[in-house]
Amino acid sequence: MIERLFPNPAPLPHGALEDEMRAAPASRPRSNAPWLSFNFVASIDGAATVDGRSGQLGNAWDQRLFMLLRHTADVIVVGAQTIRAEGYGGELLGAEAQQWRKDNWLSAHPPLAIVSGSLNLDPDMAVFAQAPVRPLVLTLETAPAQRREALAEVADVVNVGVASLDVERTMAELASRGFRNIHSEGGPTLLGTFAAAGRVDELSLTVSPLLVGGPARRIAHGPTDASQGMVLDRVLKADSMLFLRYVRPTH
Numbered sequence: 001m002i003e004r005l006f007p008n009p010a011p012l013p014h015g016a017l018e019d020e021m022r023a024a025p026a027s028r029p030r031s032n033a034p035w036l037s038f039n040f041v042a043s044i045d046g047a048a049t050v051d052g053r054s055g056q057l058g059n060a061w062d063q064r065l066f067m068l069l070r071h072t073a074d075v076i077v078v079g080a081q082t083i084r085a086e087g088y089g090g091e092l093l094g095a096e097a098q099q100w101r102k103d104n105w106l107s108a109h110p111p112l113a114i115v116s117g118s119l120n121l122d123p124d125m126a127v128f129a130q131a132p133v134r135p136l137v138l139t140l141e142t143a144p145a146q147r148r149e150a151l152a153e154v155a156d157v158v159n160v161g162v163a164s165l166d167v168e169r170t171m172a173e174l175a176s177r178g179f180r181n182i183h184s185e186g187g188p189t190l191l192g193t194f195a196a197a198g199r200v201d202e203l204s205l206t207v208s209p210l211l212v213g214g215p216a217r218r219i220a221h222g223p224t225d226a227s228q229g230m231v232l233d234r235v236l237k238a239d240s241m242l243f244l245r246y247v248r249p250t251h
């Protein structure tokens with residue numbers, strides 16, 4: 001069973017969980033401004049990976065919530081290293097979710113936006129070859145021209161920075177395509193980039209009941225410290241796993 005611990009404790013039977021996960025945080029401004037959410041899983045001791053991937057940190061509940069968070073996304077933003085590690089080939093949502101989106105005036109498939117400075121991505125990768133909608137690649141003006149040309153065959157390749165990613169330019173580029181619910185599944189370098197710019201509106205974090213130790217990184221890292229205060233918005237619990245949602249404070 002999964003239950004809500006905060007706010008308003010209650011069990012969440014089938015149907016209620018779907019509604020809960022698709023609802024925006026109460027404090028989200030009622031505006032057309034783009035809203036950037038991230039979703040991560042970490043062990044109790046803060047590891048974002050086990051053996052280089054996140055899969056062992058999750059379970060069936062985590063997987064279900066991970067998928068539900070995609071339902072309302074206009075675009076799903078993912079760092080290139082996560083694509084290289086996890087694959088991301090094929091449809092990102094099942095038939096039922098696609099139907100729900102169509103019933104709610106959304107496109108059946110949220111496109112994927114891959115962030116890559118190097119463009120070290122093979123156009124034959126499943127993420128391109130099996131994509132139900134043409135992906136977007138967010139890159140830098142300094143990216144190698146030959147790779148850009150090759151990827152342009154399978155994706156829309158656009159610049160969002162000169163030598164490093166410009167967060168505001170990235171948000172403006174996504175907003176110009178009509179994307180308002182901008183959802184990211186990481187990874188840590190990408191979260192670190194947006195956290196350093198103080199641009200993370202919402203963070204869903206699954207706390208997995210594991211002690212991992214070892215050299216694993218945290219869910220965010222980067223060259224600059226970012227100390228952005230966040231407000232607890234929701235806590236769900238299933239077995240020993242916690243699902244936390246934090247939002248940026250409204251001023």
Ligand SMILES: NC(=O)c1ccc[n+]([C@@H]2O[C@H](COP(=O)([O-])OP(=O)(O)OC[C@H]3O[C@@H](n4cnc5c(N)ncnc54)[C@H](OP(=O)(O)O)[C@@H]3O)[C@@H](O)[C@H]2O)c1
Pocket residue numbers: 039040041042047048049052053054057078079080081082083085086115116117118119120164165185186187188189190191193219
């Ligand atoms: N625990 C979780 O919830 C979770 C979630 C996602 C991923 N992961 C794990 O995290 C690992 C990957 O971590 P990561 O931090 O390396 O991945 P990442 O953030 O997915 O990808 C990093 C890559 O994205 C591009 N990128 C990100 N920020 C950039 C910036 N500011 N400027 C230019 N390019 C930028 C670069 O691509 P190029 O190298 O192509 O230039 C960079 O190497 C994988 O093992 C994955 O399984 C865990």
